[in-house]
Amino acid sequence: MTEFTPFASLFGGIMIGLSAVLLMLWEGRIAGISGIAGRLLPPYRDSAFVSRFGFVVGLVAAPFAMMALTGGAIEQTVSPNIPLMVAAGLLVGFGAVWGNGCTSGHGVCGLSRLSARSFVATGVFMATAFVTVLFVRHAIGS
Template structure:
């Protein structure tokens, strides 16, 4: 079970929302991580490459900065089952391409713009997540 952290969770949500607003204001782009990360590879090497790289590096470096600043490790519970992780990664990648976006693009940015397509996508993400947890934890037992 994870800890109940309403203050930290609220601050994290505010920072995510603020960064999405800044990206929209400065770049005119939606903060969809799958689209930003996917455009780091050719043929998308254009003038916005450095801003996309900076955004993704910020995602990687932020936990390190937090750990250094607080002296606490950022703990993540990740399965040691490599085939399971590989299949999950492929399914997430396929879902992002098939759904024209990811949870950050649809769930954070799309819902805030009242996009019907993003509402359907986000409800699909949530339903799939519930089903996956049910199957993996209670049927497969991983």
Template structure:
């Protein structure tokens, strides 16, 4: 996929996805008393190997995240189009960089962006401003300078 490809405008699917993300964040808080930050949930699920606390629901959450595109494919008849380049080494490197950033920033876009902003957390506001600023610069560089 070329980087200059325009991403399709999908307001209904985007709205449905946003509602599901918000609903899952509320459910995790209501049922488990935890913030639905994916990096923290994943870290806890990986700790489940050693019998960490809350292991079962964390593993279930991660399995659900991984299974959702396949469940959608069964329902819709096809996987949604991938909107990022398929360069696996670059994606792995990007994942490691993002993982490092979430460890340094004490959270990820879901924890800070969805849950932290909803709680009016100043730290989350600073984190989201950093995420968004970095994303804007990255897209500009990739689409216009490289």
């Protein structure tokens, strides 16, 4: 069972919301991680490359910064099942392209802008997540 951490979750949510607001304020762009990361690859090479790269570096550096600030280890588990991880990555990537955005773009930024498309997309990926967890934990048993 996953440990319930209300204060850490609240702090994380505040940081995500703040970063989305700052990106919109400074760059006029929505903080959709799939779009930001996807535009780091060719053929995109424009003036916003540095800010996109910095955003992704911040995502990777955040756990290390948190460990340095708290003086403790952050427990993160990743499945050792490589084929499962590859399939999951492909499905997430396909879903982000097919849905014209990812969970951060729709769930954080789209909902706050009251986008009807984002309400539908968020409902679909949340329902899919619930069914997936139910299936994996109870039908497969892992």
